[in-house]
Structures are given as C-alpha cells and as structure tokens.
Amino acid sequence: MRLRPCAMVGLMALVAGPALLAAQEPPLRQRIDAELRAAWQREKLTPAPRADDAAFLRRIYLDLAGTIPSYEEAKQFLADTDADRRTKLIDKLLADPRFAAHQAQVWDLVFFGRNPPNGDATRKRDGFRKWLAEQFAKEVSYDRWVRGLLLAEEGDTGLFYVQYRSRIEETTVAVSRIFMGTQLQCARCHDHPYEPVTQRDFYGMAGFFARLTFSENAGGKQRRYTVGEKSTGEVLFSGSAKEQRPGKKGDPVKPKFLGGPPLDEPPLPKDFKEPKAPAKPLFSRKEKFVAWLTAPDNPYFTKAVANRVWAQFMGRGQVHPVDDLSDKNTPTHPELFQAMTRALAEHKRDLKWFIREIVNTDAYQLASTGKDADPLPPYYERARVRPLSAEEMVAALREGTGTNAANRLAGKPAPEGATSEYMARYFGEPTNGRGDFQASLQAHLFMNNSGNIRQMLYQRKGSLSDELAKSKAPWPDKVDRLFLTVLTRLPRPEERERFVAFLTSEPRADQLIQDAIWALVNCAEFRFNH
Template structure:
C-alpha cells in the first residue's frame, strides 16, 4: 500500500511531494511511490533502480520506459521527468524489461495556480541560467547596464533591478512576451550571454506567468528554505556508467518539493565523474572518488561517487601502522594496487628534502645505502628532527603563510618573528599552544614573538578571512558579499567572525616600532542592513566576552578546543599535503561539506592521532613518515599509473625555490652570496623575502601577500629550464675553481668513482650499470681534460627531472 500524504497547497507554488520509501516489483524500485504536483511549471524527477539478485543497485532511470495513463493530467519525458497539465489524478507506468510499476500522480493548483514568488521561484531561474554569476550580470559593474547581486544574495536589489531599471523594458506586464527578460533570455533578440531559456520551456512559462500576474515581489507568506537533500547520497559506478540524481528541497513548514531541474551541479573531480545541469552523472575510466556538489538557493548537499577498477585481485601489502590500514582499505575498494616500497636511495632523498629541505651529503648517502640495519629508516627519521635545518626549513614555511613580509613589518619585525618561529619549532611547541600565541599576540612587533602578524594583516575583515583560511581551512571571503555558493556561510557569518578583531590597536612607539594592544572591541555592523551582527565563531552561538578584555582570547579558546570541527583537520591536511604531495582535501585550505576528503576514515584516524599526541606535530609526523604508504615508490604500476588522488604511489613534488638553490650549491660545492648577507648562509635561513634574486623569482618564491600556500609558484617554466641549462650563474657554479667538479677532477679517483660520487651528491644514489657506461663516454671524449668531463656529468645531473623534483 502507498502511504498518502496530506499536503497544504495554499502557499506552495512548486509543490511536490517526495517520499523515500520505494515501490519494489520484480527487481526494480521506483522512487517515490506517490507523485503530487502543485503548480503549472513544476517538474518532477523519478528514479528507477534495479536490484539484481546478485546484490547492489543499478540506475535504470534513463533505460526504463514511461507512460502516463491520462496525458491530459500530466506528461512524462523519456528521462522520467514529469510535468503537470491539468488538475486531476492519473498514473505513471514504469517498465523495465519484464517489470512494471504503477505510480499514482495527483495534480493540483494548475488550473487555478497560486501567484508566482519572485524570491522562491524566479530567483532560482536567474541562478540556474548563470545570469547572476560573477562572469555575467553579477559582476561588480553588472553587464550592459544590468546588474544583479552575485548568486542572488539580495533578492530585493535584484527585484528592483529587474522591474524598475532599464526604463521598464526588462519586464512588461502589458505584453509579457515583449519583456527583454524573455526576449534576450531566449535569444529572440541579440544577447551577449547567448540563449538561456528555451521558448515555451517550463522556466520560460514561469517567468511569463510572473510578468502576466504583474511581476509582484511576493504575494502571501512563503516559508524559507531550510535544506536540500540529494538522492542517492552515495553510489558506486562502473567505468563510463551513469546515475540520475534527484534533489528535494524542504522549507521551514516541512513541505518538500523536487528541485532537480533547478539545482546547480558541480563535480570536484571531473577526471573521475562529470555531471550535467539535470543531475546526470557520467563516470570516466580512472578509478577514484568524486563529490557531486548540488546547490539551490543557498543550500548545498553532496553525492559521493566511487569508481572502482573492476576485476582486480588486490594483494594487500603489510601494514606498519593505522595509516597503512586505512590507505589499503581505500585502495582495495577502488581496485588499485599500490606500488612497491621505495628503494633506500629514493626514501633517503625524499625524507631529507621533506623534513629538513636539504639533500644528504655524499657521506651520509653512502653510509645509509651501505647499512644493513633493518631499523635504519626509523632511526634516520628520528635524527632528522633533531637537526637545526629542521627548524630553519619549517620556520621558512610558516613565515610564508604567516605573511612575514619585511616590506610591511620592517626588517626588525621579520627577524623577530622568524626567530620566534624557529624557536617554537626547535622546542617542538604543541601546535594548539603555538596557534594560541599567534592569535593573542601583543606588544612590540620588533620584539621576538608573533605580534608582527597583526601588522601584516591589519583590518578586522582581512584578519577574519585570513585566520579562517589559515587555521580552520574555511574560505569565508565569498561570504563578505554574498552567500557562499557551495557552503553554508552567509554574510552574517562573515561579519560575526570579524567581530573578534575589532579590539586591536596599533600604537606607534618612540623607537618607530608598532605595539599591538588589545582594547575593548565592538560587534561588526552589517554594511547593507546597518544592523550590528553579534560576534560569533563559525557555526557557533554569540560569543561571551564577560571578564575578557581581549576578544581574541575567546576566539583562541574556541579555535583550539576539542569541539572545533576544523582546527585539527586543517593542520592534519596541511602536513599530509607537504609530505604526500597533495592533501586528503584539495585545495588544502578549502574544507567544507561539499569538498570531502578522498579517504574519510583515514582523515578521521589522523585527527584522532593528533589529539592523542596532544598536538605534538613532530610525533604526528613521525607516524606518517614511518608508514609504508609514505615510503612507497614513485614508480607506478599498470594499475595505478593514472591514480593521482589515492596515494597508491609517491607523487613527484616540485622542490621549493630556496631548497633547490641550496641543493644546487651543495652539489656544486659552492656558497651563495646573498646581497647584504655574510657568505655561508643557506637560502632556507634567509628571512628577507624581498631579497633580489632572479633564481627566486623564476622558481616561485612567494611574495608573502597571502596566507594561501598557492602564493608560492611551483609550476615548471621555460625560464627555469633555460636558466639551469644556459645561465652564466649556473655555469660559474659548475666551473667554480674551489667547487666539487674541480675537487673531483684533481683527485686520485678513477672515472668510475668520479661518476659514483657525483650521483651520490646530486641524486643520493649510485648510478646504474647503464648510467655508468653512458657517463663514462664523457671521459673518453675528453681524455686530456678530466675537468671538462666532470663538469659535463655534473651539468647533466643537475638538469634531470630526478634532481629537480622530490619523489
């Protein structure tokens, strides 16, 4: 039996009942079992699923055949989309192979429809058509004199723009078909944005009816939308398989209606699966997971799509710790066989560059490669964290994203904060305490400490979005002007969070320095409404500042608390991305429900582990580095060559500009002379981000103008290749009279030993037999000039991909 729903149609125009219990008959299920439609322009998507005796579910929505018994009441297209025609009752007959299911249809409110709501029915059309996007009429100055709010964040402004602007020609109630909104939207007259509406489509008819009714703002009460739900929530597809989604909206009164045709769709991994504007998913042939993001009127939901490789006999590798367990579980689910473990040489070079941003010396490489100690990898990891270069390197990385720009905070401020960062890292300060100190920093920015951060990032708005992105991984900058298009954050959330930073005073000191001082702050005023927005953390209630002079302390308490859903996840993702080449969430600082981790159980286990070790980043990182997953080879196999999402093999990571310059100098046996700096300083020790250097510029050293790691450029370029191959500076390093090439050429080494030493210096490994034979040709061609032969070999190694990348 079907369970009937009693529906109040007085206020709903796009009225549609969605019931998620299915009607099963001989192997197929049709959802929902009852269809009710309540306005002339509403559409309704049914889903047809086959349940084979072998288990699982297969989407048959576009393979089934549909028939409406009385087409005077409703019609259905071949994709299972129902449209009403007149009030009454009929049935939908669904056939697939030999199975048949009958679904009752009730249509109301078509012959005598409720008035169209501008906010709830017209605005979604503008959004679906892209009219209010940043590239069209939603951009800052609008388009051709017509401006809409971005993504429809302000319905009142958009209503006035449509009905009162353009000399009244955009909507013309006296003759609706002559309205520019319809003429241009359907491209009956020239329109720069092309055709957005098909004449006589349900969207066109709804717009025309709204204009015919007088183009009112809203007549009668209409409950606000509170959520949308996508069905199905999670699916597994075969290569090139398909799935139809259905999206249901729920308002504050509990009414539910289908918005499948009105929702906006986006895939976060197009190489795995794509989705069109009707919610039709098409899988590719690369195994992995993708999130299908659905948005409608500020509400969002996600369908998770898994695309496994079929017919794989997964050989589960050994596990070192929980990281491997969750990684192998995911790879087994996807049918992706991980690569073999990295060789000692590959691991050695990788872990040196990752942890301390420094190559191993030839002596260190030779000793490690010749050792037969089964615990040598774990011992090496422990030793690297005790090296001074570890603090130097990670102080550099944190200075980049904390915007320690000496041009803004002055050299004294940059020195002070860099020293403080180096000390925190060397002392292994727990991460939550480290962040707490940054958030509540005060005092002279020239004194050793993090106060300079509040000089680099000054106003409450900028601090709000910077700290949210930096420590929470939440990009709320979109919400400054409009509701976030793929997340729950709106303008009130943005200005509520900014209220934590209104009590910061920059006091000039007689020395010329600036002192950061806390003063009583105030709640932020919403720039459009002029109403004060109560200060609140993201997703939390109004903040309580009782007994607190510094508002930032309240924020710091919330941010570092165990209840915070973002804080631990963000640093876990940041560290994972540094060592594994990409985050479990990408981009790494864009954490939201619509951008889920590629391996959610692994992410949750890593977060739990970080809390278990009390935010000890060194202990946490050691767990990561000792996993078999981190120690996989970068050489792919036939089954994982196209996997760049699930860490089945190590990824090639561009080496950062400072690290690469240090590596070139170390291999060449030279020192870099930085302007104004004593000889002998390494690039990872230089705090001056504005130091003039062509090498830094072309290899992407960041300007420190953003808290985003994307500020650092790491894309390869022709300029980089030409510099390493042809520049005078590079040639002088290789030919340096006291450099490595000269020392080797003047030594008593054999040609074989010379090549071996150069390989150990540049690539941290011994040459293969074939490589040794090829490189020996250089000595045969320069019998009387060993120096030239050694330089040629060194130049060749420094220009290889193996040297330029960490893998």
C-alpha cells in the same frame, strides 16, 4: 545516514575518553597503512613497490631537513645494513636543527605566501621564522604556538596581522582558511552560495579582529610593530554587495564564533573613554577567539592541521585542497581521517609525533615511479611528486655542487649575489591557481645560463668539480660520486658509461666536469622531490 567526521570525533571522545582509546589502538602508522591498503583493494589499485633506499633517503632529507644529504651522509646511509635504518634516520633528522628551520620555512609560506600584502613591513621575516623555528625546536605543541602567534605578543609574531593591518575582512579570511580549513571569502559580500555560511557569520568572525591596533616603533631596519587591542570598535554590516549604497553605514555586528554561540561580552563601564594607546583592553576579544580556536573541542582546528600536515608529506590532503574542509568536500578516506584527527588530539597536537607516524608508514615510503602521470595520486598508491621550493632548490644546489663543503673549508661562504632572490622570483610559485605544477622558461634560462649557478660549478677548494678534478680514482668511481652527490643515487650502468665517455672525451676534463654537474642540476630528477 553517515555522521559527518567532526560530529564523530566529538561523539567518540565523549563515549570513550581519549586515554582509554589510546591504550587499545595500534600505532597510527599501522592504522594508516591498513586503511590505505583497504582502499587499494576496493579501488582495484596496485601500489607501487617500496622506494629503494636512495629514493627514500633523498625524499626524507628534503621533507624533514629541506635539503639533500651530503655525499658522506648518502654514502653512510646506503652502506647501512641495519634493518631499522630508515626509522633511525627519521629519528635523527627529526632531532636535527634543520628540521625546525625547515618547518618554520614551510609554515612561514603558509602564513605569508610569496607576495604578502604590506610588503614594506612583511618582506623581512627572519625574526618571524626564527620564532617559528624555536617553537619546533622546543617541541611546543601546535595549539600552543598558534596561540602565541595569534595573541601576537612575543617576538615578531605580530607580522601575521600586520600584513593585513586594518583590513580585518582579509584577516578573517586568512585566519579561517589557515587554522580552520574553512573558506569564508564568498560570505564577505553575500551569503555563501553552496555552504550554510551567511554574511552575518562572516562579520561575526570579523568582529574578533575589529579592535586590533598597530603601532610602529623605530623605522628603517629596526622597524618593529606592536599589535595592541582597543576596548571599543565594531564591525559594521551593511547588507549584501547588491544592497550597498553610498553613505549607507551599516549596523554593528557582535562577534560570534563560526558554527557556535555569540561572544558573551561584558558591557563597557559607563562614560568609558578609549585611552590613546591602549596596551590591553578591558576585555580582550582576541584572547576569547584564540581560546575558542585552540580548545580541544574546536570542531575545525585539529582536523585542519591534520589534513594540512598529511598533505605536506603525502602530497594531497585527504580533503583536497587542504583549506576547504566543507561538508561538500568529503575526505578520500573518511575513517582514516577521523582516526588521525583523533590521534593527533590525543597526542596533544604534537606535530613532530604526527610527522614521525606519517613518514614511518609503508605508504610514505613507496616508489614514485610508474605508468600513471598524476603527481598526486588520490589513493596514495604511489609516492607524490612535488617541486622543490625555492629555498629547497638553493639548499640542494649548495649541497649538490659542493658549495657547502667549499665554504666550510674556506671558513666563510662565497659571495652569492642575488641567488636566493632570483630563485624566489623564478621558482617561488611554480603552479597555476589550482596548484598544478608549471615550469617557466625564465626559471630554465636562469638555471641554464646565469652566473649565479655557474659559480657554484667552478673549481674551488672542496667544491664538487674540484674534488672530481683532483681525485685520482678511476672515472667510473668519479661518476658514481658525481651522481651520489647531486642526485643522491648511483648512476645506472648506461649512465655511468655515457658520463665516463663524456668526461674523457677531451684531454682536459675541467670544463667537462662542470658541464656534467650542470646537466645533473638542470635535470627534472633534481627539480622534484619524488
């Protein structure tokens, strides 16, 4: 019989102790490549060649900084002959403030999605993202910032709970899905059909959130929420959905850790009366839950984040989808999954360390090209292809059209109108329910025809069209600059030839230049991180 991964992790830690193991083991990046290579041999797969520098450059910028490199950054990197140039670029980007901001954006979407409930309260999340970015900038470990998030006592962290407010079943589903990679929603109405999770387990978990309170201070733009906790209040369990009857109230369920013991809770003092606006409860269930969740020996927490971050960079979780770590859903690379979970625990759940290991692997740096059409190869024998998020699209458009450069020269940004809102609407959720990419007609019409995009192509001092129009360089050089700025690569010979012909087909090139940029920002290569 094979031990389940979570049991193994616990066992290994007990036997050897983390420090000892760390001393013996090679860096995680080597372990990853060795395990993946072994799987390719076993599955008789030929890996794609190493991505060329230009492909790597675009990919690593988008993954770590959430945008494409500027023309100058691209030129500089492609001229670099240092053998360690990739590792050095990775280190540079991991230290760039854009890294923290981008990770905050990625996690913000994990927590809220595109259409969070309670939209009035959760629409403006600048403060929440700022708090998250600070955690990444200060290199706060994952368990520590999750603790801060779920205690909901600093900054706008409370917004995570505020989206569900008193619907604690939703809170329970979200917390267990995101932080534990566990799907509990089935057990909400009946015992889980395929997993050993009962409805009582579900309400046992819900009990930890039953006493949260929400108070709103100030209204309008200043609206802030304070999440508090009472000393009383229970979840009522009234049987399966089938047994529900009007008027049936149900029995209180004591909090119980999933797969663990019930919460040991002191009784309330006799004659206790709940104060009107309790700041702190006599005994905090929330704190107990957070302590259990983020403890080093929690059976779900570390492997869930290891899998999620792996998928963020490698495309597919070793358990896929990333929030379904059940016994039925075994990892593609079980030994590697254990090893990386353990290593992340040993490194005190330092996500930046983990990310650095992943993006330094040969596997991450493979080409994405090849015959096979699967955008997320299950054995990682090619790099994944993923659409840019709406935020990455906006950032890449601003960089690729020279809008950023023009803004810097002007000393102020050009008015943007509703570009970001449109992009979120049309590019926000480009998948079906299963996560497969879908392209929408409206997204293309917006990119093709909107004034929002068109104005990025206009000649403004410093913009790409302006630079190309004013440059005295020969046309082939200008086409090189065009491609490097928009697509982060040089044109192929036939592309250079065709674009030179296009741009010189009329005496005045101004409109043709804008059309050429238009063609490149509308092409599939721009739309994806590949």
